[in-house]
Amino acid sequence: MKDASTETNEKKSEFPANYLPASVEPALCSRWEEGKIYHYDPARPRRETFVVDTPPPTVSGSLHIGHVFSYAQTDVIVRHQRMLGKNTFYPMGWDDNGLPTERRVQNLFGVRCDPALPYDPDYKPQPLTGKKDLKDYVHISRRNFLELCERQTASDEKVYEALWRRLGLSIDWRQTYSTVGAHCRRTSQASFVDLFKKGHVYSAETPTLWDTTFKTAVAQAECEDREASGFFHDVKFGVEGGGGFVISTTRPELLPACIAVVAHPDDERFKPLFGKKAVTPLFGARVPIMPSFHADPEKGTGIMMVCTFGDIADVQFWRDHDLPMRQIIGRDGRLLPVDFGAAPFDSADPAAANAAYAHLTGLYAKQARNKVKTMLAEAGALAADPRPTQQAVKFYEKGDLPLEFVPARQWYIKILENKAALLEQGRKVKWHPEFMFKRYEQWVEGLNQDWCISRQRYFGVPFPVWYPVDNDGNTDFSRPIVAAAETLPVDPQTDCPPGYNENQRGRPGGFAGDPDVMDTWATSSLTPMISSGWASDKARHAKLFPADMRPQAHEIIRTWAFYTITKSWMHEGSVPWHNAAISGWVVSPEKGKMSKSKGNTITPEGLLQTYSADALRYWAGKAKLGQDTVYDESVFKVGMRLATKIFNASKFAIMQTRGPASAGAPLGPADITEPLDSAWVSHLKGIVEKSRGDFAEYDYAAALLYIETAFWDFCDNYLELVKGRAYSGTPAQARSAAAALEWTVGVFLRLFAPFLPFITEEVWSWSFAARTGHASVHKAPWPAAAEMAAVEGDELTLKTARKVLDAVRTKKAGEKRSVKWPVAKLAVECGPKAASALKPALEDLFSAGCVDKAGFSLKESASDEADPAVTVELGAA
């Protein structure tokens, strides 16, 4: 304990007259940085450490109010942990990898990446202005494109960091990573190498979910269903040897890709046809008619065609029955040229089939659909006019055209065969709120494809893999050359595999680098291992893995949470973190998710300027985890008011500790002698204890609710009751009040500190920093009832005094009199317990209510059951 009289106390204006967050908050940010108070200390043991697996925001534009919301919630939890004495490890990563960055750079500078072009060292990017015409886009080399991406993300990240600091996130800014940086490339590649060694990864040329706009494979987790209107086309099929049937399809353009026709095994209508061959209209292809449980007799006509490939069921059927592949959709979404005279497109009438198909080659799927419809109609092969229908179509979440299944060589991680284990891992994590685990469970149970991790893009982590090229110039994908762990990161496009030289690249007898990059999730799924240093620093990793908490949003449980659990299990046989804190969304007042366009009109920077960081954090802190919150600026105002109130109430309370009453000596529990004061202290002790349990469950919102209520109650009632005594009581009486006030303010500052780090730090610095020896409130210990173990009060004293004061106030308000209006008569009737509790507080009550002592009477009723009955008569002025 240091003496309270520090240099600042000597100054004439000890306290600022008004609270001006816009000037105070940035200054505090600098003070925290200089004080290094958010630094992780690697010397302390794991059990004293609280490790956060911070979400790396996508650096592809700007942060919006939703980010502020969820990151502030995380910071509240982290700050509380720090005040519990934990050594917090709170890093920040930047997700600057992958498609969003590519798209941003393309649009910002009007460029396209063309891997065939040579590097231009003199290339000067020009920001695109005005309208964007695709024809004006400049084509640049892969290396120029990557340089542009890196330059852009570096400047975006500076903007992000500034906002996070301004919001008061207690991040250790020495602990950062960028998902496209060398450390992450190395970790991602090391992960791949490890999975390869363990047999969890394989490459295969199979039909894969394909986005024709971006011309890349995508994973199941990145798909979403969108409602679309389509048409049922009733198509007449023939049967070899005579007969026919009708199939209803929404995708007639896949007719040339038909490889089989299936009906339910028990469907009597089609039983006689099993084993025979159907003949497709227009193309005359003979395809087997087979039984399949997949066919639903109730749907369509009960018999359906299997094509390569309409959906995942087609893929499965094709695979299970070893049928030929008649791929007609190309990687660009157009129909490929094919020959119906040759396998696998064998037709009974190749000339007619080729003539028909000639109308389709080069068309996009949608165009081909209309064309086929017309052709079927002309050929008399439509049994009815097309009927409109609503259908759900699979899209890549960032794409504009429906996904297709296209055969392509891709790398996959084996998740299907590990479903049970991954479910079990998910169960070991504590989810906040608990029901969010259901989402995880449902997703894992519904998985139907392995995790495709390769993407045919440029800006990403390359696979550390090469392939031998045989003497005929064919790449041998069956014998991948995987880089050695110690050589990582490598770029197979510029680095050579061991035992080869650069002259052999792409040559017969030489090698070829894997051209693909990894899915961005292949990297993000490693965040706890990236920040722990799994691939580079085993000792550090042991101290930081698994993490304590993963904060994240609920829509990416199926991706980020699931993939992270998968990787941690495959690499370390462990959960990645013990707690998953799932934040809700910010929704617009119209109840929709806040859209980008709405987010652009209200920027976090503007809100910080208008309302202060504390106000925004207050709003975020009011919302429970997992719960969506309506965007409502009036809550910011409430937060701002709270900060101001803390400022003013603290100013008053601290002034009392400086008065003659304290005589310069430090105040402590022994000074609290007045029953009203000890009653208040007892009450506050209860609040303090309660907060511990709620914070332990990450239920900061519940804690904030009653902390805030207790604080306003303190200001409006206890403070008002005790004010007069503090000013003009006897020295001992004043001292009692001052001691209670000082402890109370110190407690509230600490309770509010995780939510309102700025105002609490500002007030703390006035006196508590010197008084307690804790320079920052954010390193001060979380309040404990034990601090006032010696003080035991009767809360009834406070309660009863308050009831009587309320009655006085109500009377004055009813008579439209000012608070200062004298009370001539005050008659209280209450039970014996309340009466004896009230007696010691009478002086305070008279003073606060301007009650004429002579007009007071107290009558004891028999029982304490009923509330005190209070009669008030006002004076004449």
Add this chain to the structure above:
RNA sequence: GCGCAGUUAGCUCAGCGGUAGAGCAUCCGCCUUACACGCGGAGGGCCAUAGGUUCGAAUCCUAUACUGCGCACCA
């Protein structure tokens, strides 16, 4: 189709077995030696609907209806 959340005052939400709560908004007052960026007071609710359990239900159970979301199906 399956599942998860929710439905409480005009708005945003808390309460989750014992007499309906807060903030905002509305209205009426009040300059009170911390704060008018303040203070006091008032009005305002079949706690979605219907059954059940219980001495007692906003709270537990079962249906139903809406709302939001997730998953699946998608010929």
